[in-house]
Amino acid sequence: MTVQICSCEGLDPKCKKCFGSGYMNTEFPEKSIKATPKKANVKHESFLPDDLHALSKKEVENIVPKIMDSLDVKSKKQMQLLHSIPFNTTTFRRDFKAKFELLQKIEDEKQALRKELDVIAAALSTSKYSIEFNFGHFLSDKVIDVTSNRELKTLLRAYKKLKK
Numbered sequence: 001m002t003v004q005i006c007s008c009e010g011l012d013p014k015c016k017k018c019f020g021s022g023y024m025n026t027e028f029p030e031k032s033i034k035a036t037p038k039k040a041n042v043k044h045e046s047f048l049p050d051d052l053h054a055l056s057k058k059e060v061e062n063i064v065p066k067i068m069d070s071l072d073v074k075s076k077k078q079m080q081l082l083h084s085i086p087f088n089t090t091t092f093r094r095d096f097k098a099k100f101e102l103l104q105k106i107e108d109e110k111q112a113l114r115k116e117l118d119v120i121a122a123a124l125s126t127s128k129y130s131i132e133f134n135f136g137h138f139l140s141d142k143v144i145d146v147t148s149n150r151e152l153k154t155l156l157r158a159y160k161k162l163k164k
């Protein structure tokens, strides 16, 4: 039995395939799982329209909260994953491989989303307009090296301190 990352990445608590955990067993007897899209078809979610430059300042500004919300939701999921990994064991990397894969996948998406924010900031500053991004989650503005145990533990500690 192998554990696979669900297409919803655990971001949908009502997901019928993974029930919000973000993982599903390939044994799962539902046919729809066989219809998972090929890797080449997987596209990062994007909030930027092709005609960004044709939009008004207000329309461009309106994209910002959507990106921020998505970053916050993904960050929350990352933090849940971090909390669910027993870092005090010696085999957690091997035992929780799927969790680290999911962490990395979400991280890649977050970095792509932040690049879109950069594009928006650049688009708006040409019209002499300054914009500030106020992220709603501790991890939303952080670039995370998912391969670094030390970095992950440091982030967890900092987050716990923040929550006190």
Ligand SMILES: [Zn+2]
Binding pocket: 006, 007, 008, 009, 010, 012, 015, 016, 017, 018, 019, 020, 021, 022, 023
């Ligand atoms: Zn799912």
